[in-house]
Amino acid sequence: MATAHPIPDTRSSSAPPGNGLLVTVAEMPAEQLESVFRSLTSTFPTEELIVAAPNQTGAADYPTLRILPTQATNAIWPLTATDFVNAHQLAVEHKARAILMLGPGANSLSSAALHNLANAALGTQTDLAVPHYKLAANAGLVNSAILYPLSRALFGSRVRYPLAIDLGVSLRMAERLAHAGHRFTALNQGDSILWPGDEALVAGYTVDEIDVGSRMLPQPAEPNLNAILALVTGSLFSEIEAKAAFWQRPRRLPTTSGPVTKMLPVEGTVDAAPMVEAFRLAYTNLQEIWSLVLTPNSLLGLKRLSAVEPAAFRVPENLWARIVFDFLIAYKLRTINRGHLLGAMIPLYLAWVAGHVNVTASGTDAELHIEAVAAAFEADKPYVVSRWRWPDRFNS
Amino acid sequence: MQNFLAIALQTIQEYAPPQPTAAYGDNGSIWQHMSDALHQSLYRVLSLLIAVLPGILAFFIALAVFALIGMALSALLRRGLTLLKFDDRLTRNRGNIDWAPSSSPTALVGRVAFWGCVLLGLIIGVSAIDASFATGTALPVSILPYLTHAVGAIFLLIAGTLIARFLARSVLIGAVNAQLQYARFLSLGVKWLVLVLTAAMVLDHLQVGGNIVELAFGILFGGIVLTLALAVGLGSRDLVSRSLESHVERTGDRRAVTPPAEPAPSPSESIRHF
Numbered sequence: 001m002a003t004a005h006p007i008p009d010t011r012s013s014s015a016p017p018g019n020g021l022l023v024t025v026a027e028m029p030a031e032q033l034e035s036v037f038r039s040l041t042s043t044f045p046t047e048e049l050i051v052a053a054p055n056q057t058g059a060a061d062y063p064t065l066r067i068l069p070t071q072a073t074n075a076i077w078p079l080t081a082t083d084f085v086n087a088h089q090l091a092v093e094h095k096a097r098a099i100l101m102l103g104p105g106a107n108s109l110s111s112a113a114l115h116n117l118a119n120a121a122l123g124t125q126t127d128l129a130v131p132h133y134k135l136a137a138n139a140g141l142v143n144s145a146i147l148y149p150l151s152r153a154l155f156g157s158r159v160r161y162p163l164a165i166d167l168g169v170s171l172r173m174a175e176r177l178a179h180a181g182h183r184f185t186a187l188n189q190g191d192s193i194l195w196p197g198d199e200a201l202v203a204g205y206t207v208d209e210i211d212v213g214s215r216m217l218p219q220p221a222e223p224n225l226n227a228i229l230a231l232v233t234g235s236l237f238s239e240i241e242a243k244a245a246f247w248q249r250p251r252r253l254p255t256t257s258g259p260v261t262k263m264l265p266v267e268g269t270v271d272a273a274p275m276v277e278a279f280r281l282a283y284t285n286l287q288e289i290w291s292l293v294l295t296p297n298s299l300l301g302l303k304r305l306s307a308v309e310p311a312a313f314r315v316p317e318n319l320w321a322r323i324v325f326d327f328l329i330a331y332k333l334r335t336i337n338r339g340h341l342l343g344a345m346i347p348l349y350l351a352w353v354a355g356h357v358n359v360t361a362s363g364t365d366a367e368l369h370i371e372a373v374a375a376a377f378e379a380d381k382p383y384v385v386s387r388w389r390w391p392d393r394f395n396s
Numbered sequence: 397m398q399n400f401l402a403i404a405l406q407t408i409q410e411y412a413p414p415q416p417t418a419a420y421g422d423n424g425s426i427w428q429h430m431s432d433a434l435h436q437s438l439y440r441v442l443s444l445l446i447a448v449l450p451g452i453l454a455f456f457i458a459l460a461v462f463a464l465i466g467m468a469l470s471a472l473l474r475r476g477l478t479l480l481k482f483d484d485r486l487t488r489n490r491g492n493i494d495w496a497p498s499s500s501p502t503a504l505v506g507r508v509a510f511w512g513c514v515l516l517g518l519i520i521g522v523s524a525i526d527a528s529f530a531t532g533t534a535l536p537v538s539i540l541p542y543l544t545h546a547v548g549a550i551f552l553l554i555a556g557t558l559i560a561r562f563l564a565r566s567v568l569i570g571a572v573n574a575q576l577q578y579a580r581f582l583s584l585g586v587k588w589l590v591l592v593l594t595a596a597m598v599l600d601h602l603q604v605g606g607n608i609v610e611l612a613f614g615i616l617f618g619g620i621v622l623t624l625a626l627a628v629g630l631g632s633r634d635l636v637s638r639s640l641e642s643h644v645e646r647t648g649d650r651r652a653v654t655p656p657a658e659p660a661p662s663p664s665e666s667i668r669h670f
Contacts, residue, residue, distance in 0.1 A: 077670075139668040163670075219670055226573050229669070270666045282572045285579050289565065337562065343569035353667060 020048030021118055022096035024070070024087045026079075026104045027054045035107035037062050043111045044118065050094050052087075068094075077220050079103060079164045081181035082190035088178030091171060098122045099174050103165035104218040113212035120208050121168030127205035128196055129168030130159050131212040137366030138270055138357070140217060144370045145352050146233055146324060151197060153321075153377035154240060154384070156251035159197040159209055163232065165217065167196060168210075176203050193235040202246050229349065230342035237331040244332075248385050270361075273310040275354035280306050282347030289344045293330040298322050305351065314355035315348075317376035323348055324377070325384040333391055451528030455521030462517025466510040473509050477502040518547075549601045556594025560587045578627060585624045592616045 021044060025036055033053060040051060041062055052070040070086060079101055087099050098121035100114065113131065120129035133140070143161055151162045169177065173196070180199055184192040200207045220228045240247065283306040291299060301319040308314075327345050331338060360366045477483075483500050522543050564587035571579030596613035599605050605612075 136668075138666055140670060141667065142669045217668070217670060219668065225669060226570070232670075278573075278575050281575055281577065281579070285568060285572050289569070337565070340565050340569055343566075343573060346573050353669075357667075 020050065020096060021098055021100060021122060022087070022091045022094060023049065023051045023100045023102065023118075024083065024090070025051065025053040025102050025106065026083075028104050028107070030055070032105065032107040034061070036102065037065060037067075039107070039109070039111045039114055041065060043115045050090075050096060052090050077104065077165075077218055078193055079167065079196075080190060081184035081192045081194055084174070084177040084181040084194055084196075085185055085190075087169075088174040088181075091174055097171060099167075099169045099171075101164075101167045101169065105216050106166060108214070108216040109166065110213055113210070113215075116210045117166065117168040117212065119168075120210055121170055125206060126168075126208040127170045127173040127203075128200040128207045129210050130161065130164075130197060130207065131166050131215070132160050132209045133212060133217065134214045135217065137360045141353050141356065142229060142232060142349070144366075145320070145349060145356070145373070147236055148370065149321070149374040149377040150236060150240070150324065150328070151195075152374045153381050154247040155198050155201050155243075156247075157197050157201055157207065159207060162195055162197045162236075164194065164196050166212070166215075169196070170205075173200060173203075173205055176200075176205070193232065195236065195239045198239055198243060202243055226343060226346055229346055230339065233345065234331075234338060234342050237328055240328060241332050244388060248388065270357045272313060272354035272357040272361075275350040275357075276308075276310040276313050279347050279351035279354065282344075286344055286347065289336065289340065292335050293341065293344070294323060294326050298326060302348075310354070311358070313351070314358055315352045317373045318380065320352050320373060321376040321380045322383070325380060325387070328384065329387050329391060332388065448525065448528050451525040454524035454528075458521040458524060459514070459517040462513045462520070463510075466513025466517075469513060470506040470510040474502055474506040477505060545602055549598045552598050552601060553594060556590060556597070560590035560594065563587065563590055581627065582624065585620055585627075589617065589620050589624075592620065 023040060025033065028036075033055065037051070040049060041064065050066045050068060052068045054070050068090065070090065083101065087101055090096070091099050098118065100118045100121060102109070102114075109131075117129050117131060120126045140161070143163060147162050148160055151157050151159060176199060177194060177196055180194055181190075184190060184194075197207060283302060287299075290302070294302070298319060301316070305313070305315065305319075323345075327341060330336065330341055335341070336344075356366070356369060359369045482502050482505075486501050526543075564583045567586045568579055568583035571582050576582065592613060596609055596617075599609045
């Protein structure tokens, strides 16, 4: 599963030698933390291991582990700017060679997964080891619909889960991420999301994707999809805007080492009808706003979709790619208030989810559908590059 | 213009205004009196016009000069800030912020500089008119305060319209995402609420209407609020109760991570967006 980025490794030989592995663990309940400690002690030689955890509950049961108390951050979900800054600071202080960053709920990761992630980061060939989770077809849908296809099309990255929850990073990658994180912490925005995969690609560092099997992904504490989707998508859009000079250049996608990994079957039954209804309601009310953002072709596509029965509902891949790109352009141009823009995108995302549910219910493997979506994004990249440079060219 | 001024001045110099006498009822005919009254009136108006004309001229010159200065300053600032890569630096340093203007920071700075100069020209011009008006009239009347009020009213109107549009969109998107069937109605209600408030404030600022405006505003505002309250209250009782219930459940531990081991989800809960 490891995919190397085509940019050659530029690791300098002057990297300071370190003692071992620093493992940072996010704040989590005591029993989960204990489970993580158990996995770590069974996986790594304890003399080369430094663990940093915000709460020390159960640490007394593992006397051989060097457990450092760290400041609890607001990280309740993906890793944030503060996490990267703190991790790098600790790594420098304790002369660690690599860092394994574990997010909330990391106890559901297997020992082998921890071992592989850490080993990749400790090796000389990899700067960033990102996990490839095996999820159910109805999980991680924002990632499948927006984050993965966008990152893949624009940055030429095959990282399937760009939102960082668990990571293995080399010292120089940690330094780079800490530098990126400082920009946010200096503005008292330590909770901001960073995109390590994109950061590594821009720096020309090597990225490896490690199969870690299934994991219970932590869910945001805020159940309001409107706020969370806007937060995550807005963060990625900002990242894309900031790195426009990089992704506008033609980029070759790294080759895969094997066939597409199948997703786990859907947990429970999913009804697409409420999402289709939400889309229809939005179609009757938000046309004025959508018409400011979307091309006439896309609006026509949505009009046709609004008449489709829920059972046969499916957003065509090319239409979805065009919609996301148009929203990205509108975000850059600030066509309307960015909060409004991302809010207006939610019903469209729900429409995509409804289509995805129908596709998977018809027997098609979810991963194949997501790959088709990602391919549509890649095929439409010239459009976004063109409109990014010349926004007035609306219908190309 | 010069000819007109010369003729007008000559007329005024040649014209000796008749002194009002108490002999209206003596020998003169009524036509004579009317002619005198008209001549006096013409004299007053022409005097005022001649006194004000330089002020109007000064107003336009001041406006044009400051607009030109503004254009030059704006162009200079834009060029300088573009050379300094001001936008890139600001984007890099500010991270993610909720408030994002619809133009680039450089364009904003340029516009602010231009409109600042125009405003300065406007103030100087109005001040010139005001000075000439005050000297031309027998009464020490100043039009500057009223014009200031008018400018303030225009700003109020613009701000009110922008706020109304912003709030209407916010409500529309929020209501659609909450799947409220009457989203558009709610949005329109909020929009008109703000517009009515703005109109009342503008009229009050201009001191037009007096109590009638206050009364009309009270009735309209109250009416809209009552309509919205009834519509929302009756139409979304279930939604409000569900929202309150979930809020009460969440207040226990807002920052808790959703436990990985979840009970069997219902069809609507089977979707995991993250």
